[in-house]
Amino acid sequence: MDVIPLLARLGVASGELECGGLPVRSPIDAEIIARLAPHTPAHAAVALDRAQQAFFTWRDVPPPRRGEVVRQYGNLLRRHKADLGELVSIEAGKIRQEGLGEVQEMIDICDFAVGLSRQLHGLTIASERPGHRMMEQWHPAGVVGVVSAFNFPAAVWAWNAALAWVCGDSVVWKPSPRTPLTALACAALFDSLRSEFDELPQGLLEVLVGGNELATLLADDRRVTVLSATGSTAMGKALAPRVAARLGRSILELGGNNAAIVCPSADLTLAERAILFAAAGTAGQRCTSLRRLIVHESIADALLERLRTVWGRVTVGNPLDPATLVGPLIDAAAGAKMDRTLAQARASGGTVQGGEAVGVPGCEGACYRRPALVEMPEQTALVKEETFAPILYVLRYRTLDEAIALHNDVPQGLASSIFTRDLTESERFLSATGSDCGIANVNIGPSGAEIGGAFGGEKDTGGGRESGSDAWKAYMRRATCTINYSGALPLAQGIRFGL
Ligand code: UN1
Numbered sequence: 001m002d003v004i005p006l007l008a009r010l011g012v013a014s015g016e017l018e019c020g021g022l023p024v025r026s027p028i029d030a031e032i033i034a035r036l037a038p039h040t041p042a043h044a045a046v047a048l049d050r051a052q053q054a055f056f057t058w059r060d061v062p063p064p065r066r067g068e069v070v071r072q073y074g075n076l077l078r079r080h081k082a083d084l085g086e087l088v089s090i091e092a093g094k095i096r097q098e099g100l101g102e103v104q105e106m107i108d109i110c111d112f113a114v115g116l117s118r119q120l121h122g123l124t125i126a127s128e129r130p131g132h133r134m135m136e137q138w139h140p141a142g143v144v145g146v147v148s149a150f151n152f153p154a155a156v157w158a159w160n161a162a163l164a165w166v167c168g169d170s171v172v173w174k175p176s177p178r179t180p181l182t183a184l185a186c187a188a189l190f191d192s193l194r195s196e197f198d199e200l201p202q203g204l205l206e207v208l209v210g211g212n213e214l215a216t217l218l219a220d221d222r223r224v225t226v227l228s229a230t231g232s233t234a235m236g237k238a239l240a241p242r243v244a245a246r247l248g249r250s251i252l253e254l255g256g257n258n259a260a261i262v263c264p265s266a267d268l269t270l271a272e273r274a275i276l277f278a279a280a281g282t283a284g285q286r287c288t289s290l291r292r293l294i295v296h297e298s299i300a301d302a303l304l305e306r307l308r309t310v311w312g313r314v315t316v317g318n319p320l321d322p323a324t325l326v327g328p329l330i331d332a333a334a335g336a337k338m339d340r341t342l343a344q345a346r347a348s349g350g351t352v353q354g355g356e357a358v359g360v361p362g363c364e365g366a367c368y369r370r371p372a373l374v375e376m377p378e379q380t381a382l383v384k385e386e387t388f389a390p391i392l393y394v395l396r397y398r399t400l401d402e403a404i405a406l407h408n409d410v411p412q413g414l415a416s417s418i419f420t421r422d423l424t425e426s427e428r429f430l431s432a433t434g435s436d437c438g439i440a441n442v443n444i445g446p447s448g449a450e451i452g453g454a455f456g457g458e459k460d461t462g463g464g465r466e467s468g469s470d471a472w473k474a475y476m477r478r479a480t481c482t483i484n485y486s487g488a489l490p491l492a493q494g495i496r497f498g499l
Contacts, residue, residue: 001026003033003090007181009083011188017181022209024181027093027328028318030365036180038210044217047172050203051143052223054170057201059140066166067117069197073162074110076189077103084154084185086320091179092153093328095319098282106158108451109467113162116472120167131486138476140168141249142225145218147239149231150330151285151388153179154186156253159451159467160228160475161205167475169226172206174218176231178330180209212238219243219250226251226475230287233386233412233460240462251474252462253455255386256414258437258446259292261403261429264299266419270443272306274419275392278445280314280371283326284390285334287461288415288439288447292383294403297396304375304394308353311373316358328366329389335367338389342372344382345393351375355391384410400425408436414457415439415446438465 003026004014020037039047058066077084081103089099122136144164148157153175161171175183187207194200208214215235218224219242227243228251229236236254243250260278262271278290295303319327329335335357342355355372371390376383383393397403407416416437418429426442428434438457439449449455454469456462465471491497 001029001031001033001090003087003181006083006087006090007185010080010087010185011192012181012184016184022177022180024091024178025331026090027330027366028090028320029363030331030367033090034181036209038177039208039214041213041217044208044214047203047206047208048143048221048223051170051172051206052203054201054203055140055143055168057199058170058204059168061168061199063117063120063166063168065199066168067114069193069200070110070117070162070165071114072193072196073190074107074114076192077107077110080189081107084182087182087185088153089319089327091182092150093319093330094282095324095327096322102152102155105155105451109155109159109162112451112468113166116163117166120472120476122478127482128492129484129486129490131484131488133483133485135481135483137479137481138167138473139479141475141477142169143223144169144171144475145224145227146171146173147215147218147227147229147231147235148173148175150176150178151282151287152230153182156230156466157183157186159455163472164475165204167472169475170204172208172218172224174208174210174214177209177211183207183209215239216242220246222246222248224248228464228466229253233462236462249474251456251464251466253287253464253466254462255412255460256287256289256446256457257291257384257386257410257412258288258415259294259407260290260417260419260445261397261407262293262295262299262303263400263418263420263422263425264296265421265425266299267421267443268299268303268306271303271419272310274417274443274445275307276310276314278447279392280311280326280390281447283329283369284371285330285388286447288449289390290392290445290447291386292379292410293392293394294397294406295394296403297398300394300396307373311354311371314371316368316370317360318363326371326390328363328368332367334389335369337387338369338372338391341382341387341389341391342374345374345376348380348382349377350393379406379409386412400428404429404434411460412457413437413459414461415441415449417441417444417446419443
């Protein structure tokens with residue numbers, strides 16, 4: 001696949017693409033599409049320096065003006081949606097619809113951030129002292145480090161970057177070494193704004209291409225005020241203590257083991273469609289992918305019959321082919337992990353449909369798997385693990401209490417859903433004693449979240465929140481300010497002090 005013309009249209013110079021020691025492969029056919037020169041710690045030091053200098057300038061630019069830059073970036077994304085979406089498909093293996101959806105998500109967060117740029121509101125607070133006023137101000141935080149994963153090579157970065165920029169921060173981005181081209185394209189588009197905005201400092205966006213050592217470097221560097229990392233729980237557990245050791249801030253969006261409870265009153269036609277997209281979409285490689293289905297015993301056979309049919313029919317193939325619903329896994333190691341997991345599921349009493357390798361003409365070296373539907377006798381240790389592949393475990397329940405207990409009895413806590421038309425069941429699921437996840441949905445699957453809400457989850461998912469709602473506050477520092485206009489000096493807490 002020749003990605004050079006596509007990258008050229010997105011503004012990436014071909015000189016960067018062919019000479020380095022880091023091969024970039026497309027999961028579509030496992031062929032090398034570029035060779036980049038990875039950045040060294042010395043490059044990273046320069047990039048961090050530039051980012052810090054950029055912050056010193058940028059924090060002084062009025063937020064609505066910062067928003068104008070993000071607005072123009074969103075417009076660039078609109079213009080380049082088809083090309084950038086295709087690049088995401090080629091590099092991450094997503095089907096075209098999902099590649100485009102990812103760019104749409106970037107556009108949406110830019111729009112959100114533009115609005116936010118005029119709404120970085122603080123509170124006014126009633127003072128206990130006469131002639132005093134209290135207020136909160138939100139100030140830019142500093143350099144925001146973003147570590148992103150292969151499965152959302154652009155959108156998750158954009159959630160962070162668009163907010164960070166309007167909040168007055170600069171961004172140093174370490175993309176997954178599997179998807180650096182998308183990052184270079186996003187950066188080239190951003191760079192092209194420079195001609196329109198004099199105040200856009202060099203260093204507002206720095207991209208570091210390379211492996212884990214660069215993420216470690218960001219975690220350790222005091223200049224990185226906030227480190228936002230998306231990826232596996234193991235990655236989060238490696239980085240977070242390093243950030244904490246220097247008392248830095250981190251935003252973690254780690255693994256999920258997302259479930260859906262299907263109740264007796266559920267609309268099964270709707271549930272079937274939602275389950276298919278959530279479990280098999282993106283070849284099961286979203287943090288929010290549906291991995292566990294907890295079905296009431298009275299409808300389990302009926303639902304399973306429907307699911308077996310759709311699982312048998314789902315089209316697996318080249319993600320650039322418009323008829324394909326399920327593209328490749330990211331690499332052979334992911335396929336081997338899926339195979340091992342299914343063998344273990346069988347060994348512990350699971351009944352497996354699907355999961356076999358699919359040969360795609362012209363893509364023989366790549367890793368295509370049919371999505372697997374696995375009926376399990378119980379929620380074993382294997383089911384509690386996140387396997388980043390299209391495997392859907394099916395469990396049965398009798399009472400809603402039992403279903404919720406099963407639902408919450410995993411280490412992860414990202415996204416969740418319930419299918420029901422019974423108000424008492426959905427309210428219970430959404431209540432304090434229901435789902436313990438950061439995202440809880442009714443009559444839609446756990447994946448495909450909109451940017452307007454805060455995104456993230458609890459427990460092994462890391463606790464961070466990104467994207468919408470008030471997630472922006474994590475990218476700023478809060479100053480609590482008390483102003484005395486009384487001419488006297490009453491002390492708080494009733495203290496009398498003085499001679
Ligand atoms: C991820 O899988 O890391 O909810 C992010 C979704 C997307 C984001 C997923 N909006 O599927």
